[in-house]
Amino acid sequence: MKLGGILPALILCLASASIAEESILVLHPAGEKFQETVKGIREGLGADYKVADQEISKDVQVATVSAAIKAKSPKAVVLMDNSSIRIWKEYQQQSGDTATPSLSLMGIMIDKAVSGIANATGISYEVPAVTVFVNLRSLMKQPLKTVGVVQRASMDDFIAKQSSFCEPENIHLKTYRVEDKSDAAEGLRKGLDDLLGKNDVDALWVLNDNFFLNPKLLKEVWLPAAAKYRKPIVVGVESLVQSNLNFGVYAVLPDHYALGSQAANVLLELQDNGWVATGRPVDQPLSVLKYLNTKVSRKTLSIDEEKLKEIDRQVE
Amino acid sequence: MKWKSLILALSLGAGGSMAGPKVYVFFPSLLRPNAIQSALSEKCSGLDITVFGRLADFQGQMTQAPPEAVVAPGSVLDQYGAYKHVLKGALKGSSAEALVFLSVGKSIDEGSIGTINLGVVGFLDRAKLSGWVSSVVGGQPKLKNVTKVEDLLPLLTFKSADAVLVQESAAREIKAKSQTNLIETKAKGRYELVGVGVKDDGAAKAVESAFKSLGAKEKAMLGVDGWTK
Numbered sequence: 001m002k003l004g005g006i007l008p009a010l011i012l013c014l015a016s017a018s019i020a021e022e023s024i025l026v027l028h029p030a031g032e033k034f035q036e037t038v039k040g041i042r043e044g045l046g047a048d049y050k051v052a053d054q055e056i057s058k059d060v061q062v063a064t065v066s067a068a069i070k071a072k073s074p075k076a077v078v079l080m081d082n083s084s085i086r087i088w089k090e091y092q093q094q095s096g097d098t099a100t101p102s103l104s105l106m107g108i109m110i111d112k113a114v115s116g117i118a119n120a121t122g123i124s125y126e127v128p129a130v131t132v133f134v135n136l137r138s139l140m141k142q143p144l145k146t147v148g149v150v151q152r153a154s155m156d157d158f159i160a161k162q163s164s165f166c167e168p169e170n171i172h173l174k175t176y177r178v179e180d181k182s183d184a185a186e187g188l189r190k191g192l193d194d195l196l197g198k199n200d201v202d203a204l205w206v207l208n209d210n211f212f213l214n215p216k217l218l219k220e221v222w223l224p225a226a227a228k229y230r231k232p233i234v235v236g237v238e239s240l241v242q243s244n245l246n247f248g249v250y251a252v253l254p255d256h257y258a259l260g261s262q263a264a265n266v267l268l269e270l271q272d273n274g275w276v277a278t279g280r281p282v283d284q285p286l287s288v289l290k291y292l293n294t295k296v297s298r299k300t301l302s303i304d305e306e307k308l309k310e311i312d313r314q315v316e
Numbered sequence: 317m318k319w320k321s322l323i324l325a326l327s328l329g330a331g332g333s334m335a336g337p338k339v340y341v342f343f344p345s346l347l348r349p350n351a352i353q354s355a356l357s358e359k360c361s362g363l364d365i366t367v368f369g370r371l372a373d374f375q376g377q378m379t380q381a382p383p384e385a386v387v388a389p390g391s392v393l394d395q396y397g398a399y400k401h402v403l404k405g406a407l408k409g410s411s412a413e414a415l416v417f418l419s420v421g422k423s424i425d426e427g428s429i430g431t432i433n434l435g436v437v438g439f440l441d442r443a444k445l446s447g448w449v450s451s452v453v454g455g456q457p458k459l460k461n462v463t464k465v466e467d468l469l470p471l472l473t474f475k476s477a478d479a480v481l482v483q484e485s486a487a488r489e490i491k492a493k494s495q496t497n498l499i500e501t502k503a504k505g506r507y508e509l510v511g512v513g514v515k516d517d518g519a520a521k522a523v524e525s526a527f528k529s530l531g532a533k534e535k536a537m538l539g540v541d542g543w544t545k
Binding site: 272312 | 346347348351352370372420438441442443458460461462463464466467469470471473474476492493494495496497
């Protein structure tokens, strides 16, 4: 090719390289909440990035991930749910690809789940106690200083972290600890009697832990305790603030769109850091949706009516 | 009441809820958009008001189904040249509010602005927000933008940001909510309060008069205590 032919081709090539969008690959299971988070990522990153999202099934194979990486050449991957984290771990072990950083979201205990993955960071999914109770306190006319929580021993680290976040806000977590090998029903019953019976907690925090939170224990232990002690019960699942249950007064859930927006911030931080996630701590989620059961609140809380305008959904 | 007058009364009542000029409101605050929408709609029965809490939703609707009027912070309104400013929000006689840094335990040193992580509500696109922050703080900090005003406090709680930048009134609300030792430092710039922009002259009168007649409570929901031309 003569110079006259090379130059235009070179210019065209450079121009197309400069307008090419960088790509971010998102692996996620099916579901509306995952789509909402993808939307938050996409809108948070804006036009500079193409966000390619790929739905994966529980039995996804490493080959699927390899093919997606090959096709998209992403600058980073976002892993949603523990199933995506697991398959990425396998992909990394098989391929040796540690150059592509990963950001894990919407999984259980993300900090533990990403350990062993190279070039990884994440955002926890569990809503921190301090976020829950600072928001609840701002609604209440009565004081909120001590919150009771029944926990199993294997949650010690999680609870210690929650307590450290609550301390500057003058909120004390009073725990009743049950060994993992103990009978869950008996431990929970004793725990609730201990925390609520002494009348020295201002609210009770129900952890999203299926050791204590399942239909059987809800019927046999939680609901009778709620009826007996009439303390504000704070939950992390929308179904537990429904009126027919007469149980949770306040629920705080992750805001998935905002979680996506937070993830976009982390991705831009990784970009500024040369796409290196190593050593970056797992963040806490910033944004929540707040649900109040007004019927239950009349029995257990004294509410500042003006503050109801800050609630996302009131359940009657 | 005879049935003819009953029909007349019903039709007059229905007139109040008939869709009038379409008005979009975008104003990030601690209040939920639906609470603001319901309060404004009640007072401005001749207007079809939609309140947005997220910038992307607001921008999307502005493109897909442009309204007759927009109510938004001055810096947002300025981006929509087709909308003529008919009212400027005022607070204590000014159309702009002081901005402050909120930080935990110690104040922010002006000289260090360029090196800090600064939390801010994403009320503008990322690039425009960056330019706006630079103009009001006199430096280029690393930005952590959030979608809601209430998410600024968690940024400080979890040490994801060294400080957050907010209007004085929002800082007061955040401080009232928290028992952490939050320190205020005055920022150089000011935040332009919400204004009312109208595209269609035919709708201008109705929109202007409806917003002027808002009560103190509704105006406070928009961060103002009055209007100027």
